[in-house]
Amino acid sequence: MITTMLGALGANTRQLLADWGFAARLFFKLLGMSGAALKRFALVRDQVHFLGNYSLAIITVSGLFVGFVLGLQGYYTLQRYGSAEALGLLVALSLVRELGPVVAALLFAGRAGASLTAEIGLMRAGEQLTALEMMAVDPLQRILAPRFWGGIIALPLLAAVFSAVGILGGYVVGVLLIGVDAGSFWSQMQGGVDVFKDVGNGIIKSVVFGVAVTFIALLQGYVAKPTPEGVASATTRSVVVSSLSVLGLDFILTAMMFSI
Amino acid sequence: MNDSTTPSPLVELRDLTFGYGDRVILKNLSFKVPRGQVTALMGVSGGGKTTVLRLIGGQIRASAGQLLFDGDDITPMGQVQLYAARRRMGMLFQFGALFTDMSVFDNVAFPLREHTRLSEDLIRDIVLMKLDAVGLRGARDLKPSEISGGMSRRVALARAIALDPDLIMYDEPFAGLDPISLGTAARLIRRLNDSLGITSVVVSHDVNETFEIADHVVILANGGVAAQGTPAELRASTDPLIHQFVHALSDGPVPFHYPAPTAVQDYDRRSA
Numbered sequence: 016m017i018t019t020m021l022g023a024l025g026a027n028t029r030q031l032l033a034d035w036g037f038a039a040r041l042f043f044k045l046l047g048m049s050g051a052a053l054k055r056f057a058l059v060r061d062q063v064h065f066l067g068n069y070s071l072a073i074i075t076v077s078g079l080f081v082g083f084v085l086g087l088q089g090y091y092t093l094q095r096y097g098s099a100e101a102l103g104l105l106v107a108l109s110l111v112r113e114l115g116p117v118v119a120a121l122l123f124a125g126r127a128g129a130s131l132t133a134e135i136g137l138m139r140a141g142e143q144l145t146a147l148e149m150m151a152v153d154p155l156q157r158i159l160a161p162r163f164w165g166g167i168i169a170l171p172l173l174a175a176v177f178s179a180v181g182i183l184g185g186y187v188v189g190v191l192l193i194g195v196d197a198g199s200f201w202s203q204m205q206g207g208v209d210v211f212k213d214v215g216n217g218i219i220k221s222v223v224f225g226v227a228v229t230f231i232a233l234l235q236g237y238v239a240k241p242t243p244e245g246v247a248s249a250t251t252r253s254v255v256v257s258s259l260s261v262l263g264l265d266f267i268l269t270a271m272m273f274s275i
Numbered sequence: 276m277n278d279s280t281t282p283s284p285l286v287e288l289r290d291l292t293f294g295y296g297d298r299v300i301l302k303n304l305s306f307k308v309p310r311g312q313v314t315a316l317m318g319v320s321g322g323g324k325t326t327v328l329r330l331i332g333g334q335i336r337a338s339a340g341q342l343l344f345d346g347d348d349i350t351p352m353g354q355v356q357l358y359a360a361r362r363r364m365g366m367l368f369q370f371g372a373l374f375t376d377m378s379v380f381d382n383v384a385f386p387l388r389e390h391t392r393l394s395e396d397l398i399r400d401i402v403l404m405k406l407d408a409v410g411l412r413g414a415r416d417l418k419p420s421e422i423s424g425g426m427s428r429r430v431a432l433a434r435a436i437a438l439d440p441d442l443i444m445y446d447e448p449f450a451g452l453d454p455i456s457l458g459t460a461a462r463l464i465r466r467l468n469d470s471l472g473i474t475s476v477v478v479s480h481d482v483n484e485t486f487e488i489a490d491h492v493v494i495l496a497n498g499g500v501a502a503q504g505t506p507a508e509l510r511a512s513t514d515p516l517i518h519q520f521v522h523a524l525s526d527g528p529v530p531f532h533y534p535a536p537t538a539v540q541d542y543d544r545r546s547a
Contacts, residue, residue, distance in 0.1 A: 137375070146372035146431075149332050150386050151358035157389070 038234055044155055045163050045230070052160035062165025063172075066127040070173055073122050078177040081118060082184020085109055089185070090193055100199035104207040106185030107178075111208060111217045115178035117265050120224035123170050124257040128232035131162060132253035135236025136246035159233050166229025167222065174221035216272045223268060224261050231257040283346065285310045285442055285474045286331055291340035293323075293330060300326050302498035303340070308442075308491075313468050313475045315485045317520070318495035319529060324478040327495070328444045331476070332366060333357045345441065362390060365435030365443040369450055371427035373419040379406070379430050380415040386437045405433040408470075409463060425456030429463065436467065442474050443467070449481045457481075461488050482521055486510070494520060 052059060089105040135158070138144050144154045182204075189195045208214065232253045239249035284307035291304045300323045308314045316324045329335045330342055333349050342349045344360055352360065373382050383402045387393060393401070406412045409429040419427055428448065435443055445464060449457050465488040468475045479485045486492065486506035493503040494517060502509060502517045509521055519527030535541065 134376075141375065142368045142370070142372035143374055145334065146366070146368055146374075148334065149361055149364065149366040150389065151361040152386075152389050153354075153358075 037238070041155075041234060041237065042230060045160055045233075048156050048160040049164065051156060052164055055161070058157075058161035059164045059168070062161050063169045066123075066131070066162075066165050067169040067172060069130060070119075070123050070126045070169075071176070073126055074119055074173045074177050075180050077118060077122055078115075078180035079184045081114055081177075082106065082110070082181035082186075083188045085114075085181065086185040086188030086193070090189055090195065099195050101203050101207075102185070102189045102195050103182075103200035103202075103204035106189070107182055107204045107208050108213060110178040110181040110185075111213050113217075113265075113269075115174045115181065116217050116221035116224055117261060119174040119177040119221065120170060120228055120261045121258055123166075123173060123225075124228045124232070124261065125254055127166065127169070128228050128257050129250050129254050131166070131229070131232040132236040132239070132250045133246055135159070135162075135233060136239035136241075136249050139237065139239060140241035140243075140246060159237065163229050163233060166232070167225040170225030170228065171218055171221040174217070174224075178217070216268075219272075220265065220268050223264055227260045227264055228257040231260060282310045284308055284343075285345055286476070287341075287343040288327070288330075289341040289343070291330065291337045291342055293326060293335065293337045299498055301330075301337075304495075304499055305340075306493050306500050306503060308474060308476055310474050311468075311472060312490040313465060313477060313488055315489035315492045316476060316478045316495065317480060317482070317485060317492060318501070319520070320480065322495045323498060324480075324495055325446055328366070328446055328476065328478055331442075331444065332361065332364060362438060363441045365438070365440040367428065367431050367435050367443065367445045367448060369447045370424070371419070371431035373427055373431055373434070375419050377419075378415065379411065379417050379419070379422070382419070382430060383433045383437055386434065390438060401437065402433075405437055406430075408436070408467065409433045410459075423456075425452050425460065428452075428460065432463065432467070436471065436473075439471065440473060442476065445475065445477045445479075447478055447480075449479055449484050457484060461485075464488055482523060486521075 085106045086102065089102050089109075090099055093099045093102055093105060135144075138154075138158065144158070147154045147157060186197075186200065190197045190200050235249045235253040235256070236246075239245045286308035288307075289305050291301055292299070293301045304323075304327070316327055318324050326335070330337055331344065331349065333352060337350050340350075345363070347356075347360065349357070349360060373379075374385065377385065380402055383405055384398050387398045387401060391398075403412055403415070406415055409432050411426060411429055411433065414422060414426065414430070419430070422430070448460050448464065452460060461484045464475060464477060467473065477485060477489065486509075489506055491503070492506055492509055494501045494509070496516060502512060502514060504512075509517060512518060512521065516528040518524070519529060525531050
């Protein structure tokens, strides 16, 4: 009884370590291929276009609504202290520092990440990856590396779109509907948002999220069982794992950025 | 080549052993694939035929023995050498394995674009020639989702011969095809082999179609070669296993019944 339990524990631990080891090796292999991948930039560019377009609609609409809500909630809190003119600053800081990178990454994981996992998983199931190998073309180099870089480039751009649209949403609600002074809305924002500390940290976050989400999506597709059920469960796992990673990494990054 | 009358084999397996863990799939397997001929690899399902193809392609490595491709042992090769060898091989997968996000044209052009620096004009001409060889020049703008299974395999064949390989391997090229597509596929394999001067290895368990086109047949059983020879020699074989296989008999050395307690034991238990 105890021996079987210990045996199972040992087997599970070994499997876990093997999986992590495989993931780490794949990650460093992809990083090592960066130079070659970026040299054939047309492939990366296609992926930026593809992944970006996938998520652009959902990112824009979500950004707008998050901006609306920030305008309303921010006004509600700020007017208690008689500082409703700081609404622009509050909306911009919330979006640029936090909501832009995080929400964009979560949406990206659900939209582009899931489709990446499904695409790679189906290529595996349809023997397309093996066919590449047999044509003396390295699937990591030709298929995974351009998608990896495409995701890393696309996500910060999407986060920027999200923040910009969100600020417009905050403006629509705060200034046009509630009647906060437009001049103070923009000037407070301009004066209070620091390029390096706020915008820069937001960009760092979204680059890190881009690496995490894209890598997890590719990994899950690459190791998916080559069956319809395997691809389906890999897609689910990709979204769950990458969403949790984004939230966990966000806490770590925010804590680090506070202490600097 | 050694001399003009008996050229060296393009592929030669010498005492090749392969298994997953404790399960041995191939044991001390030896045979030769003669140049310029169609060699058929046959045997019951799960007998290791596809494994042999994957070994020749270097996707899996043998645990013992040698696998010579044009004189060079595949097994110990690193990625660079292996990729160099693979450029001289074409492989046709069971269901084609076309790239689903590309048109038929781009699928056939893919190896040319990856491995050569030819101009797009020249690539276009080569792709159309290869597609014409499989009768699908007119289907170049279609997507893989818009063509039938038999057509996908022909496109995959055009892609496999795009770089004019020395060896082409077919993994179950007849599985799941209707009689017309099946006959087309079989004649195509023979015609390409003869007109392009390549060497073909066909893995199949379709006795009639395969015997029709093969020069040389190797039958695998229990991890080794059970018999080899020309189709006519094997048809005439008196070996019980070969006889059962070639004539598709349901009982023989490969039993119809899965191993079970005797009928008397089984039925007695129910009445007890």
